[in-house]
Amino acid sequence: MFENLSDKLERAFKLxxxxxxxxxxxxxxxxxxxxxxxxxxxxxxxxxxxxxDTVKEKALGQQVLTxxxxxxxxxxxxxxxxxxxxxxxxxxxxxxGQPAVLLMAGxxxxxxxxxxxxxxxxxxxxxxxxxxxxxxxxxxxxxIDQLKTLGEQLEVEVYSEEGVKDPxxxxxxxxxxxxxxxxxxxxxxxxxRLAIDEEMMHEISALKGALQPTEILFVVDAMTGQDAVNxxxxxxxxxxxxxxxxxxxxxxxxxGAALSIKAVVNKPIKFIGTGEKPDALDVFHPERxxxxxxxxxxxxxxxxxxxxxxxxxxxxxLQKKIAKNKFDFNDFLSQLQQIKKMxxxxxLVGMIPGVGKQIKDMDIDNDSFKGIEAIIRSMTPxxxxxxxxxxxxxxxxxxxxxxxDIQQVNKLIKQFEDMRKMMxxxxxxxxQRMMQQMQRTRR
Amino acid sequence: MALFxxxxxxxxxxxDKGLSATRENLFSRVARxxxxxxxxxxxVLDSLEEILLSSDVGVPTTLRxxxxxxxxxxxxxxxxxxxxxxxxxxEVAGLMADSGNGQEDGTMPMPYVILVVGVNGTGKTxxxxxxxxxxxKEGRTVLLGAADTFRAAAVDQLKIWGERTGVPVVHxxxxxxxxxxxxxxxxxxxxQGxxxxxxxxxxRLHNKANLMDELAKIRRVxxxxxxxxxxxxxLVLDASTGQNALExxxxxISATEVNALALTKLDGTAKGGxxxxxxxxxxxxxxxxxxxxxxxxxxxxxxxxxxxxxxAEPGKSMTNK
Ligand SMILES: Nc1nc2c(ncn2[C@@H]2O[C@H](COP(=O)(O)OP(=O)(O)OP(=O)(O)O)[C@@H](O)[C@H]2O)c(=O)[nH]1
Ligand SMILES: [Mg+2]
Numbered sequence: 001m002f003e004n005l006s007d008k009l010e011r012a013f014k015l016x017x018x019x020x021x022x023x024x025x026x027x028x029x030x031x032x033x034x035x036x037x038x039x040x041x042x043x044x045x046x047x048x049x050x051x052x053d054t055v056k057e058k059a060l061g062q063q064v065l066t067x068x069x070x071x072x073x074x075x076x077x078x079x080x081x082x083x084x085x086x087x088x089x090x091x092x093x094x095x096x097g098q099p100a101v102l103l104m105a106g107x108x109x110x111x112x113x114x115x116x117x118x119x120x121x122x123x124x125x126x127x128x129x130x131x132x133x134x135x136x137x138x139x140x141x142x143x144i145d146q147l148k149t150l151g152e153q154l155e156v157e158v159y160s161e162e163g164v165k166d167p168x169x170x171x172x173x174x175x176x177x178x179x180x181x182x183x184x185x186x187x188x189x190x191x192x193r194l195a196i197d198e199e200m201m202h203e204i205s206a207l208k209g210a211l212q213p214t215e216i217l218f219v220v221d222a223m224t225g226q227d228a229v230n231x232x233x234x235x236x237x238x239x240x241x242x243x244x245x246x247x248x249x250x251x252x253x254x255x256g257a258a259l260s261i262k263a264v265v266n267k268p269i270k271f272i273g274t275g276e277k278p279d280a281l282d283v284f285h286p287e288r289x290x291x292x293x294x295x296x297x298x299x300x301x302x303x304x305x306x307x308x309x310x311x312x313x314x315x316x317x318l319q320k321k322i323a324k325n326k327f328d329f330n331d332f333l334s335q336l337q338q339i340k341k342m343x344x345x346x347x348l349v350g351m352i353p354g355v356g357k358q359i360k361d362m363d364i365d366n367d368s369f370k371g372i373e374a375i376i377r378s379m380t381p382x383x384x385x386x387x388x389x390x391x392x393x394x395x396x397x398x399x400x401x402x403x404x405d406i407q408q409v410n411k412l413i414k415q416f417e418d419m420r421k422m423m424x425x426x427x428x429x430x431x432q433r434m435m436q437q438m439q440r441t442r443r
Numbered sequence: 444m445a446l447f448x449x450x451x452x453x454x455x456x457x458x459d460k461g462l463s464a465t466r467e468n469l470f471s472r473v474a475r476x477x478x479x480x481x482x483x484x485x486x487v488l489d490s491l492e493e494i495l496l497s498s499d500v501g502v503p504t505t506l507r508x509x510x511x512x513x514x515x516x517x518x519x520x521x522x523x524x525x526x527x528x529x530x531x532x533x534e535v536a537g538l539m540a541d542s543g544n545g546q547e548d549g550t551m552p553m554p555y556v557i558l559v560v561g562v563n564g565t566g567k568t569x570x571x572x573x574x575x576x577x578x579x580k581e582g583r584t585v586l587l588g589a590a591d592t593f594r595a596a597a598v599d600q601l602k603i604w605g606e607r608t609g610v611p612v613v614h615x616x617x618x619x620x621x622x623x624x625x626x627x628x629x630x631x632x633x634x635q636g637x638x639x640x641x642x643x644x645x646x647r648l649h650n651k652a653n654l655m656d657e658l659a660k661i662r663r664v665x666x667x668x669x670x671x672x673x674x675x676x677x678l679v680l681d682a683s684t685g686q687n688a689l690e691x692x693x694x695x696i697s698a699t700e701v702n703a704l705a706l707t708k709l710d711g712t713a714k715g716g717x718x719x720x721x722x723x724x725x726x727x728x729x730x731x732x733x734x735x736x737x738x739x740x741x742x743x744x745x746x747x748x749x750x751x752x753x754x755a756e757p758g759k760s761m762t763n764k
Contacts, residue, residue: 036502042685045497108708108736109564109681113595139736141572141603145596149617153595194711221564225499225685227713248563251648253687276563276594 027059030074041254041293044229047263055081079290085259086286087268093119093243095127097214099178101186105204105235106219108192111247111273113143115219116189117150121278123185124156132183134174135160136167136207137191147189154278157183167191167203168210175211188213195234205238216241217270220257222249228257229264236265247273250280256293327420329384333376374402375412387416488513498716498753501686504723508534531754536746538723554586554632556640556665556672558625560658560695561679563646566707566733568597570679571641572604573733573741578639579608586637588628589614590621590661591645601643608738621645621657622664629668642673649694659698676701677730682708682715692721706744707733714753 031052038048059077094100102119104112120131133151135158137143144160151158159174171188178186190207193200208216218241220228235241244265246258249272258269269284321327376384378401383389390398390413399406488509495505511534519526557574559567571587578585587605589612591597598614605612613628625642632640644661647654665672678701680688695701704722706715709732718729729744 039496039502040686042499042687045493107683107711109566111564140600141607142596142600145599146594149595194708196712221681221683223562223681223684223687225683225688225713225717226497227499227683227711230712231683248648250651251562251687252650252690253685257685 027056027074031056034074034078037294038256038259041256041295042223042225042228042260043256043293044226044260044263047229047260050263051081051085051259075294079287079294082259082290082293083287086262086289087266093217093270094214095123095129095185099132099175099184099186100214101175101188101211103188103204103207103211103213103216104190104219105216105239105241106192107194107221107231108140110192110219110221112192112219113137113146113150113189114276115217115245115247115271115273115281116147116187117154117156117278118273118281119187120151120156120185121154122281123187124154125279127185129184130182131156131185131187132174132178132181133158134171134186134188136170136188138165138167138170139191143189143191150278157181168206171207171211195231201234201238208239215243217243217245218261218267219245219247220261222246222255222257222272223251223253224257226260228260232261233264236267241265241267243268243270245269245271245273246284249282250274254293254295255289258289259293325420329376329379329387329416332416333373333384336373371402371404371408372412375399375404375409378402387413494754495716498714499685500716501689501720504538504716504720507538507723508719511537528751528754532747532750535719535750535753538719539729539746539749551638552671552674554629554637554640554669554672555674556629556632556642556669557675557677558642558644558662558665558673558699559677559679560644560699560701561646562648562681562691563594565646565679565681565684566705567591567646567679568600568604568643569736570677570705570707570731570733570741571601571643572608573738574639574641574731575604575608575610576738577741579610583638584636585610585639585641586628586632586635587612588625588640588642590624590628591643592617592619592621592624593645597643597645604738622661625661626664626668629665629672633668649691649698655694655698658695662699675703675730677703677705678727679705679707680715680718680721681713682706683711683713684717686717688717689721689724692725692727696725696727701727703728703730705729705731705733710734710740716753 034055035048035052038051039045043051055078058081059074093102104116106112116133120133123129123131133147133156135144135147137147148158148160159170159177161170161173164170167190174188175186177183188207188211190204191200193204195201216239218232218235218239220232224231232244244258244261244267246255246269249255261267262269269286269289272282272284274280274282321331375398378398379390383394395406395409395413398404399409402409491509491512492505495508496502500508508531512530515530515534519530559571561567568591575585575587585608587601587610589598589601591601592615595617598617602612602614604610613624613631615624615627621644628642629640642661642665644658645654647658649655662673662676676699678692678695680691684691692701692704704718704727706718706729709715721727722729729746729749732742732744732749734740734742
């Protein structure tokens with residue numbers, strides 16, 4: 001499978017280790033990797049180029065925090081920019097109108113019929129409105145039957161006209177029918193069409209003209225490659241659609257088409273399809289999409305949280321202490337607090353690349369550190385500063401004071417000593433390593 | 444070509460039209476930069492890269508093609524426009540598996556069983572309709588099996604194709620066990636003496652293990668009727684799909700031993716360049732291309748023509764050959 005982008009960036013930055021700033025030289029190699037990752041995710045060639053240019057501008061001169069590596073910081077710049085381009089999250093579908101008319105448009109096989117059914121289900125279940133499905137794909141064999149079957153399953157009425165080959169007439173009649181029947185939302189399924197098929201593009205324009213839809217949704221397969229740009233821009237020129245729906249997101253595609261489309265037509269992505277069942281419809285999360293395109297775990301969130309929470313000076317002081325083997329229980333406690341501030345322990349540890357998988361099935365919660373904390377809090381200030389004071393009697397006192405037992409106290413002290421040794425061996429005590437270490441201490 | 448006759452001229456032009464819409468500038472840029480030079484310069488590499496990457500060829504395959512071209516140019520020296528076109532064609536075609544299939548020399552076993560697989564909406568059922576039309580036009584008896592019992596109205600869709608092409612369809616209705624439909628189809632095909640049996644299956648995403656297992660089971664069940672069958676496992680890929688098609692190929696190959704590809708929707712603006720890498724990496728040939736929604740819109744794949752269309756200058760591609 002794909003190599004993680006953050007791993008690649010780490011590699012690209014190996015050469016320039018120790019540099020405190022992102023410079024022209026160390027950025028070039030990185031951007032190459034970013035561009036390649038984007039291309040492998042099917043972001044359009046030109047869009048990827050533009051994108052890396054923008055990132056370069058934004059990255060140059062950024063100060064690298066000691067808590068994160070330059071590679072990680074670059075990932076963050078890239079990801080922020082990507083999320084920004086991807087737009088704001090969850091713009092709702094407009095259901096105003098008597099009735100509201102939703103018109104589907106897209107290539108063959110993009111998933112319009114399935115989406116129509118999902119929208120009907122959504123409108124009915126989540127919005128409490130009465131939808132009407134309209135079968136305007138008069139070309140593909142059994143397309144009408146397909147919609148009818150789905151309508152039956154959902155108990156949603158389907159309007160169709162047997163033998164009629166004029167989608168505009170069918171759609172018009174359907175809206176009249178909806179008014180009579182008191183259906184508040186009319187969902188019009190249409191035939192798939194190629195952007196270069198002039199006759200068919202004319203037909204969908206005519207549908208738009210006749211229906212004056214509340215929303216036109218451009219339905220696109222998330223696996224689409226470079227052509228997404230052509231198709232989206234032609235459909236947009238002809239229809240000026242209101243939103244995009246990405247289908248088949250339950251696959252393992254990186255989904256770069258989302259970025260390409262966003263870049264060329266700048267319309268919101270309103271939903272994603274995540275399965276074949278009628279309820280497999282989700283709102284769109286730009287940040288998640290950004291991460292998916294880049295093919296990485298949540299390293300970015302980790303960096304972000306570290307930036308928020310770790311005081312740079314404090315971190316530097318701590319590193320000195322570690323180097324001198326002076327790391328004590330006070331430091332340990334304050335590290336614990338910091339980690340807890342950063343959020344859910346399991347999530348945090350899971351974000352570390354390479355650690356995620358093993359951690360996933362483990363049972364960790366924020367209470368895991370409770371016993372450890374209680375023991376440390378039972379120590380006197382001298383004991384915290386100088387762990388070597390902790391002999392037999394004192395340990396007994398700690399156990400009863402913290403409501404734990406002597407085994408737990410012994411274990412903690414042993415692990416603390418081990419940890420201290422290990423930490424010393426890290427030349428640069430990185431936040432993530434410490435967290436890994438603490439994970440082990442807990443067990 | 445014994446089976447399907449010659450590449451239809453008007454369809455070829457149709458294909459070129461789609462593929463070459465934005466090619467003119469790129470190609471002349473490439474030509475200008477390479478002609479009369481013994482070394483491929485930066486400009487030509489950039490243009491070439493742009494052509495290939497924006498045709499979904501993908502980064503690794505693009506780099507490979509460029510590398511091969513560089514070697515050739517430095518060896519052959521002073522390349523002209525015609526040679527450049529030829530070189531590119533040769534290099535790309537060289538990456539693609541030989542598309543020769545057993546059908547061409549008339550040694551097709553009987554019945555010849557084709558199992559059609561792919562992700563949702565790529566054009567499996569339509570391709571089956573087109574194949575049914577082609578084979579019956581060749582005077583062969585065909586039988587279709589409706590083993591997509593999952594997607595709404597999938598059986599009806601195949602039945603309509605059966606009616607259109609005058610080919611019988613074995614079906615057990617919606618919700619039936621697909622393996623059982625496949626078994627039935629092959630059995631009755633053998634009994635009826637059908638020459639070609641084609642089984643439709645439900646579209647499925649390749650990362651869904653249970654659905655891929657189901658497909659493997661369909662394959663096994665067919666083998667219980669005829670040990671060598673299915674003779675052809677045809678993976679249908681949509682030309683508009685990007686790099687994910689590689690993963691599709693990998694998974695479908697491992698579940699069902701795919702040995703042929705069909706590339707559909709080449710009548711659009713998508714180039715389908717990802718098949719070059721697929722064919723190269725997995726050594727599976729492209730057998731057919733789909734160039735429309737009608738039953739005649741199926742062609743036998745030729746790497747040279749495909750590449751031609753990829754790089755074609757408008758109006759010149761036919762004469763360049
Ligand atoms: N333009 C064009 N459209 C095609 C081509 N092949 C198939 N289609 C269309 O693509 C859509 C999906 O085709 P189907 O044959 O139903 O695809 P499928 O793979 O069987 O779909 P599922 O069974 O739902 O997974 C239909 O509208 C077809 O008419 C082609 O070569 N060119
Ligand atoms: Mg089908």
